[in-house]
Every structure is written in structure tokens, then in C-alpha cells.
Amino acid sequence: GPKVLQIPSHQIIDMGQMVTLNCDPVSNHLYFYWYKQILGQQMEFLVNFYNGKVMEKSKLFKDQFSVERPDGSYFTLKIQPTALEDSAVYFCASSLGQAAETLYFGSGTRLTVL
Amino acid sequence: QQQVRQSPQSLTVWEGETAILNCSYENSAFDYFPWYQQFPGEGPALLIAIRSVSDKKEDGRFTIFFNKREKKLSLHITDSQPGDSATYFCAASFTGYQNFYFGKGTSLTVIP
Numbered sequence: 001g002p003k004v005l006q007i008p009s010h011q012i013i014d015m016g017q018m019v020t021l022n023c024d025p026v027s028n029h030l031y032f033y034w035y036k037q038i039l040g041q042q043m044e045f046l047v048n049f050y051n052g053k054v055m056e057k058s059k060l061f062k063d064q065f066s067v068e069r070p071d072g073s074y075f076t077l078k079i080q081p082t083a084l085e086d087s088a089v090y091f092c093a094s095s096l097g098q099a100a101e102t103l104y105f106g107s108g109t110r111l112t113v114l
Numbered sequence: 115q116q117q118v119r120q121s122p123q124s125l126t127v128w129e130g131e132t133a134i135l136n137c138s139y140e141n142s143a144f145d146y147f148p149w150y151q152q153f154p155g156e157g158p159a160l161l162i163a164i165r166s167v168s169d170k171k172e173d174g175r176f177t178i179f180f181n182k183r184e185k186k187l188s189l190h191i192t193d194s195q196p197g198d199s200a201t202y203f204c205a206a207s208f209t210g211y212q213n214f215y216f217g218k219g220t221s222l223t224v225i226p
Contacts (some may be wrong), residue, residue: 091157105157110209
């Protein structure tokens, strides 16, 4: 089936540094998402993105977070600066259309902030 | 406030048994409930979904039972196979709304 690729699978950084998580969504999909999952907790919605703009974001999407997809390349989540509580697995997802009911998820990037 | 709750947190069944995974939700306006299956090292993948206008949805060995009045649903996996061992997430959304609320998941182990 359609694949969403996330790079890297694991990233370890020091608190205060910047990190960029990369996502290669399904090629014809138009909506992109980031979810955050702390170990043992549910996946929580961070943000969705369409046509170059953030459509909706949650309280978890702090000012230090930003997303972009320059020129149809990777859909990225940037955290600057990072904090200890940002340690989690970040899942990227994409969907075909506005009322699409199926999200296609990547395998996640495990971010460890020391 | 947790919008979607799942139980049990983990479940072990023997091969051939029926596994029952439970889910409940807070917001009565939710009308779409997908279940996602996740294997270790992979992202969640849509398994089966139901709309609130139905009380049952079946796909092979997987069946969702939905009780709108009680805001509960369950996923039944009949004739469980070792290959069904995975984490199952219940999710909820509104039609046309670009956000899904996920439960914490149920980790299912099927023993041969």
C-alpha cells in the first residue's frame, strides 16, 4: 500500500538544540499531519497542513514548533529550541483529500532530548 | 481530558480464540471510528472503521460492534492468529474534520 517515509528513525540531541524531522508523504496526498506519542500514552495531534499552510494545530504545537513543505519536498517538523519534554515518537501522516477518512502513517521518528 | 479510552491495556489470547478490545469516547458528536493496527517498528495502519449510523461492521475476522447510546465500541478478532499480535488503536473523529483522537492502544499477544 501507500508508504509514508520518515527520516531519521531515531534522533538524539542535547536540550536547546534545533532538530528537524523529515517526512516523505504519499506522492498524491494533499494533507499532512504530525502526531506526538509519549511512551505508553496515546498519539496526540499536533498539526495538519494543506496547500502550504497550517490548517489546525493543537495546544501541544508550541511556539518552538514549525512545519513546512518547501516545493513539494519533505514535509518537515522543526523544533527550535528543544526541551526535555519534547522527547517522544513523532508520527507523520498524510491523507488524500479534505474529507479523507484514512490516514497513512510513517513508522515514526523517536526523538530523545538529553 | 482524554477523548478516547481503551481497555484492556494489554491482552493475551490463545490462537483460535476471540480477542475483544474495548473503546469508549467522550464526545457524542464523534461519528467516525477507525481502528488502526500497529506492528513493532512500523506506523499504524487502518484496519477497519465504522460510522455512527451503523451498529456493526465486519471485515473477515474483524468486527466492530458500536453502541451509540453508551458511547462504546469494541473490536472482535475471531480465530485469532499469531500474526494478529500487534497494538490496536481506537480513534474517533467528525466527518470532514481533519483531526483524529486516538486511544492509548491495546497490546494484543496471540499465543500459538
